[in-house]
């Protein structure tokens with residue numbers, strides 16, 4: 353038989369090298385007689401000059417050609433099926449809507465997750481959020497109808513955001529937090545009317561309305577913890593969890609896992625979860641009246657207990673003045689009992705911008721003396737020592753971001769110094785520096801920054817070391833940090849108690865393995881046909 357002819361030049365002899373695929377090695381015909389046989393048992397004699405002959409490829413038999421074609425078709429079919437069968441289909445989404453009816457305002461959040469991964473494996477993420485104009489629903493106690501109306505604009509937007517064919521199946525929840533907790537304490541009938549109005553308003557939308565309710569402080573804290581750990585994938589991967597610090601307008605929550613807390617001491621602070629096959633004993637506490645707006649009210653109440661007409665408030669910038677109404681300030685159940693017996697209608701507040709004095713005023717709103725447990729935060733509330741990393745969101749983030757204090761590697765002493773300098777800055781200068789910032793927020797950053805530091809260090813007992821493990825966050829991977837996502841995940845059973853079975857291989861790995869196996873099988877098949885392989889003949893076939 354005759355193999356392919358190659359005219360590669362060999363280095364030493366400068367003779368042509370003849371390659372015969374069926375011969376075990378190359379060989380050089382003896383000089384002068386290129387047709388002489390060499391050591392290859394199936395040696396192929398040199399053919400006459402190429403121009404004189406036409407090779408007949410021994411593989412070109414009908415059987416080998418048919419087998420090769422069948423083999424190639426089989427491989428292509430196998431790989432195509434593997435690719436198509438296991439290919440991620442074009443994503444379709446399902447949706448869930450949660451309204452966070454907070455004390456200061458209401459926000460609408462739309463979440464989405466892959467429809468085909470409904471069984472707890474798809475990642476839920478925030479698709480859209482809308483801040484409802486105006487104040488929180490609790491501020492509509494005197495005109496409940498308006499509470500419902502206030503939600504309409506954002507809800508119409510939500511209708512546009514969710515595809516029409518998903519409207520009917522999209523669950524819609526409203527959770528109210530500390531503002532409604534306070535209204536409910538103060539006037540439960542007014543609170544019911546507000547709920548009635550918002551329920552009627554929400555039922556008019558084509559979503560699957562699941563009801564409106566007040567979350568307990570414990571739920572608010574625990575679902576905030578779930579949210580941030582879910583978004584950072586710590587739950588699914590069974591990693592060490594992050595604590596959650598949430599500072600609202602009317603309440604504040606702290607939630608974390610501590611090695612020293614198993615729920616036996618102060619069981620009311622314990623929330624247990626089994627998520628993705630792991631058990632979590634979470635410590636959580638919500639301080640009603642210690643959100644930043646109510647805390648400001650507590651601080652003002654402390655300074656106006658004798659019913660003065662003017663106060664010099666160290667938590668406001670020098671040159672800042674404001675007239676405040678006594679009945680509005682003391683309207684909140686957080687301070688109503690402390691209302692001075694005799695007080696004028698209003699008082700004038702003049703800022704002095706003194707961080708040290710502001711810190712003293714703020715400390716006076718905490719009770720650090722009573723504790724019936726092994727350890728307490730404040731107001732006699734049990735709390736283990738903060739442990740691990742923490743995510744601090746809501747007003748923690750707004751305030752620290754504005755003050756440029758989100759870098760917690762900055763020592764607490766430096767944070768104090770910066771606050772000292774900031775508080776002492778005259779109000780006119782502050783306004784000039786931030787002409788676009790809402791003056792209500794702007795005027796309160798000195799108080800809020802000082803309050804946050806006091807709450808964290810003296811209140812929750814963060815030390816220089818543990819303070820550096822706090823991260824001030826607004827969003828994680830595009831979704832807002834807050835209780836709403838955790839709440840929805842819980843109500844829709846989107847976090848399984850046990851770890852779901854995951855596919856052994858990702859799509860690409862699966863396709864690669866099928867391809868390799870197909871090729872190996874084909875090679876094996878060809879080898880198995882060895883008996884019918886064409887062999888080198890002693891005589892070249894000249895056609």
Ligand SMILES: Nc1nc2c(ncn2[C@@H]2O[C@H](COP(=O)(O)OP(=O)(O)OP(=O)(O)O)[C@@H](O)[C@H]2O)c(=O)[nH]1
Nearest residue numbers: 454455456457529530531600601602603746747750
């Ligand atoms: N500086 C600043 N403050 C904000 C902003 N949005 C909200 N706040 C304030 O931050 C505080 C906390 O706001 P939220 O997290 O919405 O709290 P909330 O849900 O109204 O309050 P709770 O019912 O106590 O949970 C409130 O005092 C708000 O007035 C913002 O964009 N910038």
